Ligand code: HEM
């Protein structure tokens with residue numbers, strides 16, 4: 001069986017790093033750094049006991065196409081969605097580096113090592129450090145991750161391409177959201193719960209989940225089966241600057257992401273996710289994370 005890259009399946013530690021890059025120089029040098037990444041991580045884990053540092057590298061569609069290895073089925077670019085105040089921009093990127101660990105400093109250290117020989121070959125479009133907040137809450141103070149697949153088996157089943165040339169690979173979706181917490185905090189708890197679709201203290205699904213709540217938009221069934229994704233999102237930012245959620249998820253197909261996004265942004269039935277009145281996406285992109293073997297062979 002093909003092995004997935006390490007950041008995808010295991011439950012992550014409390015700190016993460018998300019970096020989106022565009023390649024502007026020596027493509028071969030950048031690829032060499034990508035291929036070396038997991039051995040650098042392995043040696044750091046040997047030196048730093050309990051770091052649980054895990055990474056994955058993924059590629060945007062046009063960069064991947066330039067490698068001429070064929071493409072996993074249905075690999076598309078992220079397309080902008082929505083209208084008016086509720087929009088999702090498509091901001092692209094050639095390479096996504098996703099790292100999680102028990103230590104923030106090692107995420108920072110790893111990125112320094114990764115970039116040092118290729119600093120002039122890539123343009124960093126976004127570098128965001130995430131952290132587990134309270135008892136796994138988003139900054140809206142709602143628990144995030146309740147319905148995420150929990151067992152290794154179910155996470156593999158949802159996240160990984162099962163067979164064919166791209167087995168062990170995974171599609172990735174990233175959107176960085178900036179929250180408007182003063183507006184959010186003007187709602188009372190009952191109103192906030194109607195926006196999310198779950199209770200605030202303990203994340204119990206409401207008896208009548210409003211169709212325009214976040215859960216009402218993304219808890220989608222097709223042929224009686226729930227659409228699933230494996231989320232690795234974390235809060236990020238500073239109190240006086242931008243802050244919000246770095247949304248990232250893995251799936252064996254882009255279909256689940258697209259269907260959820262169309263439902264959130266009003267393209268399925270004209271209804272929009274009411275949560276989007278209080279948070280806005282400032283980035284949006286799709287990537288493909290090849291299996292560990294395929295990455296090593298690039
Ligand atoms: C569920 C927050 C963006 C997909 C949830 C829940 C919260 C939440 C609080 C309920 C607890 C849980 O099951 O995890 C947020 C915030 C977002 C965001 C704050 C951005 C600011 C997204 C996006 C997608 C998404 C962009 C997909 C395109 C899901 C899914 C569930 C979920 C699939 C589980 C639904 C279920 O099966 O009940 N989210 N979310 N979320 N979210 Fe989000």
Ligand code: MG
Nearest residue numbers: 147205219226
């Ligand atoms: Mg459900």
